[in-house]
Amino acid sequence: MTKTSPALGEPLMQIRNLDKSFGGVKAVQDVSMDLRAGIVTTLVGPNGAGKTTFFNLITGNLARDSGQVTWLGQDTAGLKPYRLARAGVGRTYQDLRLFDGMSVWENVLNATEHGAFPMPISRAHRRGRRERMEHVLERTGLIDKRHTRAIDLAYAERKFLSMARIMATEAQLWLLDEPASGLDPNSYERFLTILREDVAGGVTVCIIEHNLDIVVGISDRIAFLDRGKLLADGDPKTVLNDPELARIYFGDRA
């Protein structure tokens, strides 16, 4: 996790004038944002605001209509999602997309393996990787379930496996799509601890979250999206105390 990490606050990903329409619906309109090293940015907004579409656009899973995204100063236009992933942009999915037929261990192991061909790896490297994976599984509480198939896990365990996979990678930026939704209070504490530790360890996080306790507990910055537009982008207190945004968020729309 200690690559050539840029100084705290340096922009890792710069998003400029991002646009995307589906048919006549403008899913994302003219969104500009910087994701800065070591900063936790939370995307909030009502359902259908374009938060997940925004993730899909910046990772290249969806083609953008216009706008520019740079990663570590490089334009990402035309870059396939797997290339961007190798360059250090990790993501999770709201519907998890675990490798259901594989064990917990294999899910995490696979997240650390990039190449198409099986490459011989040294014993020291193998040992280092195993220790790192065991550490990740201990932190996510999955170490005793390492031989269980992903599909046989309970709901909260599945959410943590989704986190464990990204933790095992060397991604510098984590795009997390509702990682804590539906967690019980204990799991939720564990989740916050993990996130805080990894952020302290140098990971940059952009997270989609509905739970305002989490939002307040973890965010350095809040970006408020509604109907594809970025309505506010600033420190948590200012954004959350804006009566206009609260009205939109809690659905009191005229």
Next chain:
Amino acid sequence: MEAYIYNLVNLIAIYAILAVTLNFIMGYAGIYSLAHAVFFGLGAYVAAWVALHVHPSIFVTLPAAMASAAALSLLLALPALRVRGEYFVAASLGLQVLAVTVFSEWKSFTGGIGGVLAIPPADVFGVEVFKPQHFAIVSIIALIVVIGLINALVHSSFGRNLRAIRDSESAAASFGKNVPMIKTLSVVISAALAAIAGALYASYMSFINVESFTLDTSVLVMAMVIIGGTGTVAGPIVGAALLMLLPSAISWIDFLPQTEVGALQQIIYGLGMTLLMIFRPGGIVGRRAAV
């Protein structure tokens, strides 16, 4: 009697190679191909041609067969794997239909409908292997080598990548996997190894024609995989043995007129397949259905 049994052993080993290699893409990568008999056939024709015109050593015929099948599979995989899964099934079906036409019409290479005659027996280190009991050693060693290779691949990072892609392509890509490349490679490996079965078949039978490489064969091999257990190690071998033994088992029934054997066989296939899918969708060796 002895020759009869060894003959069955050889055919089971050859079809088991086909089933094991098809299972590699079906069971691990989730790629359903209806063109497996094309690579079986191409392997057989190329091996026959090489044995007749170059050298009958299996160390010449096998590599030639494998290389041709790999090259042809690349032509199928490169365009077809860039789109969604269903299109691969359609594209492979197209290739199968096209190949049967080419196999029946390209007389200078395949002998047309009449086929290729008098293919020299397999030459292993200068020894001509033509008796079924001797050939059984060759075919079983080939089967073991293919199973060993596929098992090693499945348990390597390559195999994990295949299963990851089968479970979620988008998530696999998010973890840096070059999905089209990995899928293409798996199809090429599967086709090249299936050609081994073709090469063995040509030198064992000493006569081949298009009848053995039609869509029926592709479907039969797929049935072997499904009945035995998709995504398992032993499944395709059990499936191949079962479906190859079935016709012989039926022919042992004394009171059944020989003309009815084919019909009964079809009924048993159909009924067996239906019952299996209801009660054991994972196949004979596969996991039981989740309750």
